[in-house]
Amino acid sequence: MNSYPPVIPGGSWSMITFTQAGGSVYQDIAVAPQNGESYALTVWMRCSPYYPSECPISGTLVLYGLGVADDDRTEFRVTSTAWVPVVTGLDVKNIGHAGLRAQIYLSDTYRRLNVDAVASTSGP
Numbered sequence: 001m002n003s004y005p006p007v008i009p010g011g012s013w014s015m016i017t018f019t020q021a022g023g024s025v026y027q028d029i030a031v032a033p034q035n036g037e038s039y040a041l042t043v044w045m046r047c048s049p050y051y052p053s054e055c056p057i058s059g060t061l062v063l064y065g066l067g068v069a070d071d072d073r074t075e076f077r078v079t080s081t082a083w084v085p086v087v088t089g090l091d092v093k094n095i096g097h098a099g100l101r102a103q104i105y106l107s108d109t110y111r112r113l114n115v116d117a118v119a120s121t122s123g124p
Contacts, residue, residue: 014116016048019106026103029120033065033097039090040121041102048112049081057113059106063090063120067098078113 017025033039041063047055055078062073074088090100102120106113 014114017104017106017113017115018110019113020109023109024103024105025115026101027118028066029100029102031100031120031122033070033090033092033100033122035092035095037092038123039063039092039100040087040123041089042085042087042117042119042121043102043104043115044083044117045076045078045086046083046114047078047081048114051112052081054111055079055081057106057108057111059104059108059113061086061088062101062103062105063088064101064103065090065092065094065097066101068094068096070094070097083114083116 043061047057057078060073060075062071064071070090070093072088072090076086102118
């Protein structure tokens, strides 16, 4: 069951992606990750309730360490117009990172993916 207006996890607004082949969207995170630290990234996603025929949508959520090779990725498949959390993490194994990058790559083209409430957390 959909509610209109749809309930958005992070407030009143969400981002809608509409990607061609090879497209992605990213956000850099200003933090200096250190060797041995762990980070988690949660992104809430759904298919557009206004274009349900575009479901399902597949892609990859990646958390990169910028400047030095470190990354972790999670494949996802969003199958409904209900908000679902997609989570990935990064265990920092190298030193010298300039920051972090959260990036979403879509495997399916010409589909609308709603994205909201992106949050990163860190721990030892």
